Amino acid sequence: MRSVPRVAVVLALVAVALLLSAGPAAAHVTTVAYADLTAAGPTDVRVEFDLQYELLSASAAKAQGDPALFADAIGHPGQGAEDQVLADHAAAIIAYTTARFHVAVDGGSECLPHADGPAAFHSRDATDYARFAVHYACDAGHGGGFVVRSALFPDSEGMVTDTKTIVTYALGGRSGSAALDAADPQFSTAQPWTERFAEFFLLGAEHLLTGIDHILFLLALIISSRRLRDVVFAATCFTVAHSITFLLAALGFVHIGANVVEPAIALSIAAVAGWHLWEERLRRAARRRGEPAPPPSRQAALLRLGIVFGFGLIHGLGFATALKIEEPWSWTLLWSLLVFNLGIEAVQLSVILVVFPPLLLLRRRMPRTATALGVVVTAVVLLFGLLWFAMRALGLPGTP
Numbered sequence: 001m002r003s004v005p006r007v008a009v010v011l012a013l014v015a016v017a018l019l020l021s022a023g024p025a026a027a028h029v030t031t032v033a034y035a036d037l038t039a040a041g042p043t044d045v046r047v048e049f050d051l052q053y054e055l056l057s058a059s060a061a062k063a064q065g066d067p068a069l070f071a072d073a074i075g076h077p078g079q080g081a082e083d084q085v086l087a088d089h090a091a092a093i094i095a096y097t098t099a100r101f102h103v104a105v106d107g108g109s110e111c112l113p114h115a116d117g118p119a120a121f122h123s124r125d126a127t128d129y130a131r132f133a134v135h136y137a138c139d140a141g142h143g144g145g146f147v148v149r150s151a152l153f154p155d156s157e158g159m160v161t162d163t164k165t166i167v168t169y170a171l172g173g174r175s176g177s178a179a180l181d182a183a184d185p186q187f188s189t190a191q192p193w194t195e196r197f198a199e200f201f202l203l204g205a206e207h208l209l210t211g212i213d214h215i216l217f218l219l220a221l222i223i224s225s226r227r228l229r230d231v232v233f234a235a236t237c238f239t240v241a242h243s244i245t246f247l248l249a250a251l252g253f254v255h256i257g258a259n260v261v262e263p264a265i266a267l268s269i270a271a272v273a274g275w276h277l278w279e280e281r282l283r284r285a286a287r288r289r290g291e292p293a294p295p296p297s298r299q300a301a302l303l304r305l306g307i308v309f310g311f312g313l314i315h316g317l318g319f320a321t322a323l324k325i326e327e328p329w330s331w332t333l334l335w336s337l338l339v340f341n342l343g344i345e346a347v348q349l350s351v352i353l354v355v356f357p358p359l360l361l362l363r364r365r366m367p368r369t370a371t372a373l374g375v376v377v378t379a380v381v382l383l384f385g386l387l388w389f390a391m392r393a394l395g396l397p398g399t400p
């Protein structure tokens with residue numbers, strides 16, 4: 001058995017170090033909050049919140065000094081008693097929310113909040129949520145422009161990281177949506193639509209960049225491609241497939257829980273990596289017999305594209321569940337989601353342009369090193385895919 005070239009070993013160790021440094025918490029650690037703003041009379045605003053039930057309960061209990069809320073909702077929860085828990089601790093929940101979510105007249109004073117009806121417990125994409133409304137009383141003469149600021153579930157609370165607040169609004173003849181987080185905590189309903197879409201574009205780009213599992217899938221796809229045409233066709237199939245399921249989920253036609261989608265994504269990573277290792281095994285066996293490596297057949301190429309397309313459908317559901325999409329919203333929001341998808345595609349194309357040309361050059365000038373490097377890195381990807389599949393299937397904590 002020939003030894004692996006030293007350069008390949010060094011490069012592979014660097015790749016492993018990068019993967020390990022990313023850590024399990026590098027992806028899928030965000031929570032998503034929802035706020036739907038509508039007009040309440042000629043000057044006021046009604047905000048319907050939809051927040052994760054346990055997270056809201058734990059955060060409000062800690063911030064408002066209400067340990068009974070934590071005990072009732074999380075410590076010793078009663079099946080079917082969630083609505084009563086929300087009613088009993090409504091003051092703490094409203095106080096927590098309104099201290100972190102503000103509505104103000106654009107260029108004027110802040111609107112004064114007060115509760116608007118009881119809260120309701122429900123399930124949203126296999127996650128428990130609490131839906132309740134707050135009435136914000138605003139000054140007259142503002143012309144329909146409002147500034148919205150969200151600091152819900154900040155990193156400093158230690159509960160979750162990088163909260164995304166998806167805001168939709170229909171106020172003063174203006175409608176649209178925005179994605180707020182710690183980096184961009186506020187927006188004005190009077191801002192241009194291009195700025196709102198830019199926020200969703202960056203949100204999509206960030207999701208792929210911080211999603212180490214999606215990056216590994218793409219890396220395995222690139223390494224397993226022998227020609228530029230192969231990686232372009234595969235990336236196109238992947239793009240078309242995940243765009244289909246992403247939009248179907250946004251329109252409410254598809255609903256599959258994260259407990260199914262996330263293990264399937266991890267399994268897809270392992271499958272693509274395993275495919276490459278199997279092909280390399282066949283090439284190596286041919287070289288041992290003194291035969292040229294078998295060229296990829298048309299049937300094998302079509303089968304590979306079919307597999308990539310199928311896994312793309314799964315990844316599209318993963319992108320959708322990252323925003324907990326489960327219902328048809330306004331057309332404006334759907335356009336925002338398309339822009340979110342464009343952000344994903346921009347990063348995907350950038351990764352291909354950065355990784356594939358150097359890999360192609362290495363294969364031409366140092367074929368043994370390129371082969372060994374591809375095998376080692378792909379084996380690491382396979383290991384991570386199988387490990388994450390097992391962790392996600394079992395629901396173990398700390399899983400990316």
